Amino acid sequence: MHERSGWRQWLGGFFSSSVGLKWIMAITGIGLLGYVAAHLFGNLKVFTGMDAAGDYYIDLYSEALWHLGGHLVPAGFLLTILRVGLLSVFALHIYAAYTLASRNRRAKGQERYDASRNWAASNYASRTMKWGGTIILLFVLFHLADLTFGFANPEFHHGDVYANIIASLERWPVAILYIVANIALVFHIYHGTWSLFQSLGSASPKYNGLRRGFAAVFAWSILVGNVSIPIAVLAGWV
Amino acid sequence: MDLSLKVWRQAGPDAVGGFKSYEAKGISPEASFLEMLDDVNEHLNEAGEDPIAFDHDCREGICGMCGVMINGDPHGPQSGTATCQLHMRKFNDGDSITIEPWRASSMPVIRDLIVDRSAFDRIIEAGGYISINTGAAPDANIIAVPKEAAEAAMDAASCIGCAACVAACPNSAANLFTAAKIQHLNLLPQGQPERFTRTVAMVETMEEYFGSCTNHGECESACPKNISIDFIAWMNRDYVKAQFKTFQKTGQ
Numbered sequence: 001m002h003e004r005s006g007w008r009q010w011l012g013g014f015f016s017s018s019v020g021l022k023w024i025m026a027i028t029g030i031g032l033l034g035y036v037a038a039h040l041f042g043n044l045k046v047f048t049g050m051d052a053a054g055d056y057y058i059d060l061y062s063e064a065l066w067h068l069g070g071h072l073v074p075a076g077f078l079l080t081i082l083r084v085g086l087l088s089v090f091a092l093h094i095y096a097a098y099t100l101a102s103r104n105r106r107a108k109g110q111e112r113y114d115a116s117r118n119w120a121a122s123n124y125a126s127r128t129m130k131w132g133g134t135i136i137l138l139f140v141l142f143h144l145a146d147l148t149f150g151f152a153n154p155e156f157h158h159g160d161v162y163a164n165i166i167a168s169l170e171r172w173p174v175a176i177l178y179i180v181a182n183i184a185l186v187f188h189i190y191h192g193t194w195s196l197f198q199s200l201g202s203a204s205p206k207y208n209g210l211r212r213g214f215a216a217v218f219a220w221s222i223l224v225g226n227v228s229i230p231i232a233v234l235a236g237w238v
Numbered sequence: 239m240d241l242s243l244k245v246w247r248q249a250g251p252d253a254v255g256g257f258k259s260y261e262a263k264g265i266s267p268e269a270s271f272l273e274m275l276d277d278v279n280e281h282l283n284e285a286g287e288d289p290i291a292f293d294h295d296c297r298e299g300i301c302g303m304c305g306v307m308i309n310g311d312p313h314g315p316q317s318g319t320a321t322c323q324l325h326m327r328k329f330n331d332g333d334s335i336t337i338e339p340w341r342a343s344s345m346p347v348i349r350d351l352i353v354d355r356s357a358f359d360r361i362i363e364a365g366g367y368i369s370i371n372t373g374a375a376p377d378a379n380i381i382a383v384p385k386e387a388a389e390a391a392m393d394a395a396s397c398i399g400c401a402a403c404v405a406a407c408p409n410s411a412a413n414l415f416t417a418a419k420i421q422h423l424n425l426l427p428q429g430q431p432e433r434f435t436r437t438v439a440m441v442e443t444m445e446e447y448f449g450s451c452t453n454h455g456e457c458e459s460a461c462p463k464n465i466s467i468d469f470i471a472w473m474n475r476d477y478v479k480a481q482f483k484t485f486q487k488t489g490q
Contacts, residue, residue, distance in 0.1 A: 201475025
């Protein structure tokens with residue numbers, strides 16, 4: 001019973017058990033949170049205007065990403081590796097979420113409580129992770145079509161990042177979509193940021209209070225940062 | 239006090255269940271919740287009806303037999319209290335109370351408010367013990383245990399196995415029960431030899447029956463013994479550590 005050998009011993013445990021899948025959720029979650037933070041940090045260059053030569057800093061930033069690694073590697077090489085990595089992290093996160101959600105559905109069975117449950121500890125963020133995740137996935141697909149590939153943006157010109165952002169977010173339904181999707185994202189990452197400590201087994205009465213605080217500060221920073229861009233475009237500040 | 243009850247009635251495991259309404263009249267506020275049900279049952283007996291079946295044993299909050307969902311609260315509105323220790327003074331005259339059995343696919347209803355919790359026994363059988371020969375009683379304090387570890391182990395050991403954690407969980411997960419039963423052994427020196435085999439065996443048995451943890455924390459607030467979800471985190475840590483250990487017994 002529970003005998004495994006070689007690499008199956010740990011890989012099998014992570015991918016077959018729910019505790020292992022939650023560990024995968026947490027590790028990939030850290031990767032995605034790091035990406036969200038880096039993505040925001042880069043995007044804030046939309047506020048820094050242009051350099052003396054008349055090039056927008058955010059356009060230069062996207063060029064720098066493409067030439068990551070300088071002359072050591074072919075152009076786009078490291079960025080492609082990063083994108084493939086990000087895509088696999090996304091895929092693992094979604095795979096784990098889907099597997100766990102279907103196991104939970106089975107465990108719950110058919111009967112439901114008649115009296116409405118009096119939620120004592122869970123919150124809106126924790127109970128909407130599935131739906132928040134789904135909204136984020138759909139939004140990311142639109143976001144890629146809008147600002148990476150450009151087919152959801154009629155005035156898209158590859159490389160003109162600043163102009164593309166303005167052209168997209170000047171359409172107010174699109175700007176509202178960005179704002180709403182970011183609110184969904186922030187609920188998701190608030191519970192995720194707190195919850196990953198628990199899944200990774202990091203708990204101690206001494207600093208448990210800090211976990212919620214850290215999650216709240218992180219989530220609020222992402223919300224303010226991300227939403228500031230569509231608001232600034234709508235208000236004509238950039 | 240007078241109350242109107244809405245109680246889940248189900249004649250047997252395969253019977254179709256449904257809610258029935260009862261009036262509980264002249265209940266003393268000093269009565270426990272189970273004594274209130276006893277009173278209703280006496281009247282049902284007199285009227286020649288089947289009494290409401292519910293689990294109970296010690297009625298002092300330490301056996302883990304009782305437990306029902308009361309108005310959407312496992313064990314009722316008072317925190318840190320089993321159903322038997324909940325008193326009717328926590329309710330108001332004229333209240334309507336909905337009483338339901340725990341719900342989870344691995345805890346099917348046997349009759350009325352009684353559910354089959356033998357999945358918990360399967361989890362304990364998988365590793366909730368220490369395999370040592372028992373001889374004469376050892377001298378007290380012959381194995382030194384840090385005070386903090388002893389207290390944490392004692393907190394975990396206060397689990398009475400009532401299954402309110404499963405009932406409270408939106409995913410029907412039994413992580414709080416399993417974590418308490420693993421950690422009260424894993425935290426002590428006597429539990430170390432089997433620490434990682436125990437954790438893997440109990441976690442994987444738990445997952446054959448129950449859902450997974452999404453860190454809502456509902457179990458902790460439903461627990462009549464206020465067992466902390468920190469134990470779940472420590473169980474997760476031991477499970478992951480176990481994945482990196484080889485269980486080969488070196489040198490044999």
